[in-house]
Amino acid sequence: MKKLTCALLAAALTLLAGCSSGGTSSSEASSGAPAESAPSSSQDSEPESSASQEAPAEKIDVNIASLKGPTSMGLVQVMEQSEAGGTANNYHFTMAGTADEIVAQIAKGELDIAAVPCNLASVLYNNTEGKISIAAINTLGVLYVVDTDGSVQSIGDLRGKTVYSTGKNTTPEAALNFVLSQNGIDPASDLTIEYKSEATEVAALMSEGGATVAMLPEPFVTTAMQKNDKLRVALDLTEEWDKVGDGSSLVTGVVIVRNEFLQEHGEAFERFLDEYKASTEWVNSSVEEAAALVEKYGIAPAAVAGKAIPKCSITFIDGADMKTKVSGYLQVLFEQNPKLVGGKLPDDAFYYQR
Structure with missing residues (x-):
């Protein structure tokens, strides 16, 4: 975390996977052995369409950014899997030192997805006239x-x-x-x-x-x-x-998506959310292994991360629960200082729900 303005605006990011099969039955694909051929006749040969599998979705390139700190910690499993080519899309991660770096890239359309402070998401929504949406909470209060x-x-x-x-x-x-x-x-x-x-x-x-x-x-x-x-x-x-808080919550980081990207690649974004959710769950349940990745990706030393992760409120909350917690939090900020949310509260279109 840098200066508090940025540290207060700090937040983290994302995940995905795919598979394929072609013209063989599912048992053949899993065993890797060729099936025995039964005696054939020209009368009995029918295509085994019921045994064939759907082709995997095509991988696309996705540009993702997060802030160095707790909001990036929940992403580390996706980062590692992406390096190994095991995610559903080709993810290109950027870890920013300040929120300003992410704001500029979002405005230019250079980023597709980002993990940012919750209030910054509201500011971006207002400043871009609704060109981004919030999809999930990734970090509660820290x-x-x-x-x-x-x-x-x-x-x-x-x-x-x-x-x-x-x-x-x-x-x-x-x-x-x-x-x-x-x-x-x-x-x-x-x-x-x-x-x-x-x-x-x-x-x-x-x-x-x-x-x-x-x-x-x-x-x-x-x-x-x-x-x-x-x-x-x-x-x-x-x-x-x-x-x-009357149903709201103290929210630190959220996942946002550029709406143009969402409209063009909705299925890819859904797969990313699934991978990201799995990553946050793994980080919370496998603290020692996650801490090693936190150090690997330059977020924090493993010794610090191992003790900090249980207190970093890393989570994944989407849907109606996300909307309730975020809208209540932004309402509190707005009542104290409207500038913290970009001058006005975002409307319902701000909240992406599957």
């Missing part, structure tokens, strides 16, 4: 309140404290303010929130003893905990949001 003295056991315990964070005028500030307000705490008067420009600065303060309470995203939480054995996770902001 924000945590941490302390070094064990004094924070609930949101109420933040009253009167100084909390260090990043993301002034961005989504982390909006998320923290929402959770505080919903719990009857005034962010402006009931506590002091000190905003720093980068998450690394906050992590350093916690590690060096210059702060006792902070809000940090993963993987900075894990990195800071490795340097200070007194630091602990006090509150999961996603869980706190779920308690008061």
Whole structure:
């Protein structure tokens, strides 16, 4: 993660597979051995159309981008399978350091699919006049309140404290303010929130003893905990949001698709979503192996990734559930600062549902 504006806008990406057969029965194709020939006569020879299989869909080239961080972690199995030629399409991955890089490529039509911060998807939808759609949530909240003295056991315990964070005028500030307000705490008067420009600065303060309470995203939480054995996770902001969010959720990253690509290659996109979902499930269930791939693709060291993955809220949520969580989240951002969602809330056409 770079500067917090980008770190707050951080997010990840995608997957697919195919097979073929030609003129042989399914048992022949699986065994690899030729079938025995029965005595034939010109009267009995009929084509075995029922045994033949459908030809596989043609592979197409797909350009995919994600941000370096938690939103890319769920993609690593697809990346590896794509390298080996085992995906349903030919995927070309780009890992961007900042959201601006992805925005420019989407605007030029150079990307087909991207994993981006949720609010950035809304901004892009408004700025391109509806030329992209959101298809799935790939990362829920990655924000945590941490302390070094064990004094924070609930949101109420933040009253009167100084909390260090990043993301002034961005989504982390909006998320923290929402959770505080919903719990009857005034962010402006009931506590002091000190905003720093980068998450690394906050992590350093916690590690060096210059702060006792902070809000940090993963993987900075894990990195800071490795340097200070007194630091602990006090509150999961996603869980706190779920308690008061009325069906919405704290959403970090989403998968978007360029609508022109979707119209031309709808089936290929569907196969990609299937592969991506399988990848996120594998990353969560095979943490050690996934951490090795996270390091291989330059996202984070394996030692950090192995501890961070369980706290990175990597997921795959689509359909009606995705729409409910995302629309509620964007509504909260809009009420606090319309600029965070591009000036207005997206309409129903924003949400792609299979």
